[in-house]
Amino acid sequence: xxxxxxxxxSAIAVMVAAVSGCSNAPAGxxxxxxxxxxxxxxxxxxxxTGAFATITNNTDKDVTLVGxxxxxxxxxxxxxxLMLDGEMKMQAKEGGIVIPAGESVTLEPGGLHVMLxxxxxxxxxxxxxxxxxxxxxxxxxxxxxxxxxSLAGDEEYKxxx
Amino acid sequence: xxxxxRRGFLVGASASTGALVGASAGAxxxxxxxxxxxxxxxxTAVLAKSEPYVGVHQNGIELELQTFxxxxxxxxxxxxxxxxxxxxxxLIAGDIARLTQGDPVIADAQPQLALxxxxxxxxxxxxxNLFSKLGLEGKRPAxxxxxxxxxxxxxxxxxxxxxxxxxxxxxxxxxxxxxVRRLIADSTEFxxxxxxxxxxxxxxxxxxxxxxxxxxMGQVDGTDNPALGSEDFANTVWIxxxxxxxxxxxxxxxxxxxxxxxxWDKLGRQAKEEVIGRKLDNGAPLGGHSERxxxxxxxxxxxxxxxxPEFAHIRRASPQAPGQRFFRRPFNYEVGVAADGTPDVxxxxxxxxxxxxxxxxxxxxxxxxxxxxxxxxxPVGSAVFAIPAGVAEGEIIGAKLFS
Numbered sequence: 001x002x003x004x005x006x007x008x009x010s011a012i013a014v015m016v017a018a019v020s021g022c023s024n025a026p027a028g029x030x031x032x033x034x035x036x037x038x039x040x041x042x043x044x045x046x047x048x049t050g051a052f053a054t055i056t057n058n059t060d061k062d063v064t065l066v067g068x069x070x071x072x073x074x075x076x077x078x079x080x081x082l083m084l085d086g087e088m089k090m091q092a093k094e095g096g097i098v099i100p101a102g103e104s105v106t107l108e109p110g111g112l113h114v115m116l117x118x119x120x121x122x123x124x125x126x127x128x129x130x131x132x133x134x135x136x137x138x139x140x141x142x143x144x145x146x147x148x149x150s151l152a153g154d155e156e157y158k159x160x161x
Numbered sequence: 162x163x164x165x166x167r168r169g170f171l172v173g174a175s176a177s178t179g180a181l182v183g184a185s186a187g188a189x190x191x192x193x194x195x196x197x198x199x200x201x202x203x204x205t206a207v208l209a210k211s212e213p214y215v216g217v218h219q220n221g222i223e224l225e226l227q228t229f230x231x232x233x234x235x236x237x238x239x240x241x242x243x244x245x246x247x248x249x250x251x252l253i254a255g256d257i258a259r260l261t262q263g264d265p266v267i268a269d270a271q272p273q274l275a276l277x278x279x280x281x282x283x284x285x286x287x288x289x290n291l292f293s294k295l296g297l298e299g300k301r302p303a304x305x306x307x308x309x310x311x312x313x314x315x316x317x318x319x320x321x322x323x324x325x326x327x328x329x330x331x332x333x334x335x336x337x338x339x340x341v342r343r344l345i346a347d348s349t350e351f352x353x354x355x356x357x358x359x360x361x362x363x364x365x366x367x368x369x370x371x372x373x374x375x376x377x378m379g380q381v382d383g384t385d386n387p388a389l390g391s392e393d394f395a396n397t398v399w400i401x402x403x404x405x406x407x408x409x410x411x412x413x414x415x416x417x418x419x420x421x422x423x424x425w426d427k428l429g430r431q432a433k434e435e436v437i438g439r440k441l442d443n444g445a446p447l448g449g450h451s452e453r454x455x456x457x458x459x460x461x462x463x464x465x466x467x468x469x470p471e472f473a474h475i476r477r478a479s480p481q482a483p484g485q486r487f488f489r490r491p492f493n494y495e496v497g498v499a500a501d502g503t504p505d506v507x508x509x510x511x512x513x514x515x516x517x518x519x520x521x522x523x524x525x526x527x528x529x530x531x532x533x534x535x536x537x538x539x540p541v542g543s544a545v546f547a548i549p550a551g552v553a554e555g556e557i558i559g560a561k562l563f564s
Contacts, residue, residue: 146251
């Protein structure tokens with residue numbers, strides 16, 4: 001039971017730290033544990049990578065992550081990963097990612113993510129990546145997330161037809 | 162949790178004892194509940210204890226031994242420059258902030274294993290070669306050099322050296338394993354692992370705080386250490402001058418010392434006590450009564466011989482001049498047993514001090530000249546690391562060194 005309290009307290013501390021790190025955080029929308037993946041797909045100019053985080057919508061209205069932009073990438077899209085013809089493929093998520101009122105959505109390798117394409121330089125572990133996230137139903141947010149190596153998240157990209 | 166166990170107990174009681182449930186049974190239930198609550202609190206107490214990760218000094222040195230430890234030494238890649246070191250250390254600092262509080266790191270592949278803090282600490286150190294590789298010779302503490310060769314040494318490369326040390330300890334082996342895995346995963350972009358050496362001390366609750374633990378030779382080990390939190394400790398260990406990045410830090414000597422238990426076990430109790438200079442039952446110096454008694458190196462026995470023999474380890478290791486002291490924090494290791502029954506055991510021995518040349522080396526040189534104990538021990542691994550100062554919230558370890 002004590003451990004649960006400790007866990008909850010530290011989770012709150014992490015949230016506070018994450019929110020206080022974003023001066024323009026709109027009330028009611030919390031983004032925590034954000035990071036950008038470093039892999040062999042991101043270690044060169046023109047490469048690509050995914051960005052991940054947990055987005056919690058504390059408002060009483062649905063909020064949708066519809067797009068974004070970053071100085072490090074030529075193009076930024078909201079993606080999903082699907083099983084297509086027996087293979088994991090990722091593609092643009094039509095309509096964006098809905099975060100229902102009062103709920104959390106986790107963007108993670110092998111699932112929903114922010115796709116950064118056409119990287120302007122190789123992405124290096126430990127770099128801070130600034131991304132503008134565009135929302136419908138909430139103010140847009142600018143976040144700065146660390147780049148980290150992760151083995152998870154190798155999906156083949158299926159460009160829109 | 163107590164609700165669950167209450168239900169479990171009542172169901173069990175009614176099923177097995179049926180009609181016997183009465184006033185006395187009710188009292189038993191109450192007593193049993195209290196015991197359950199106390200024992201479950203005790204069970205999770207080890208897991209719930211956390212150590213701070215911010216402060217003037219890095220953690221993992223001035224605290225009671227954790228039960229499990231892993232020393233991981235890495236060698237930087239050719240592409241790793243000062244900027245890369247900053248990026249690496251920022252990832253490590255972020256990991257430490259979370260792991261020490263029992264939380265998964267960012268992008269954790271096994272977040273389920275962050276069971277709790279379990280007094281996890283991560284201490285980061287930099288070896289002498291790192292300074293030359295990065296062109297930082299001017300910032301290297303003068304006494305941070307590979308140790309000279311000693312005639313007692315039987316060093317192996319796979320246990321020695323290293324550019325960067327990640328020393329991770331915790332009271333739970335799963336918590337430790339997870340933390341080490343995450344820290345290494347965030348390091349391989351910058352460095353390769355040169356060696357990792359695992360060790361252990363007593364389980365929590367077995368040895369009261371402040372009581373010296375025993376090594377696998379049976380000796381009480383760690384007597385005469387500067388007391389944790391004391392001025393003596395600070396004056397012995399924590400560096401106050403020199404380059405800014407090391408102020409609040411310390412210098413560490415790491416020695417993997419193999420114990421030859423098959424030959425040691427041939428000795429009788431009295432011979433073992435004379436080799437070390439202490440009684441085996443309570444660690445008292447020969448001629449003394451309790452562990453903390455000051456050894457009387459001049460005392461002569463009825464035979465006319467010194468009570469603490471000339472060859473005794475504690476005589477050879479005792480400071481012969483002011484300042485020849487350091488803080489020891491030895492863990493045990495046990496790797497396996499050979500076909501003939503010889504165990505591969507020993508110490509992951511560490512000494513922390515302000516200045517290796519002035520504090521550790523005079524003692525080690527003396528032991529190298531003559532120390533009967535060295536017939537049953539062989540240093541097989543050796544490394545030295547500078548442990549930079551502690552960090553504030555969000556600060557990068559070693560930032561002042563690499564910036």
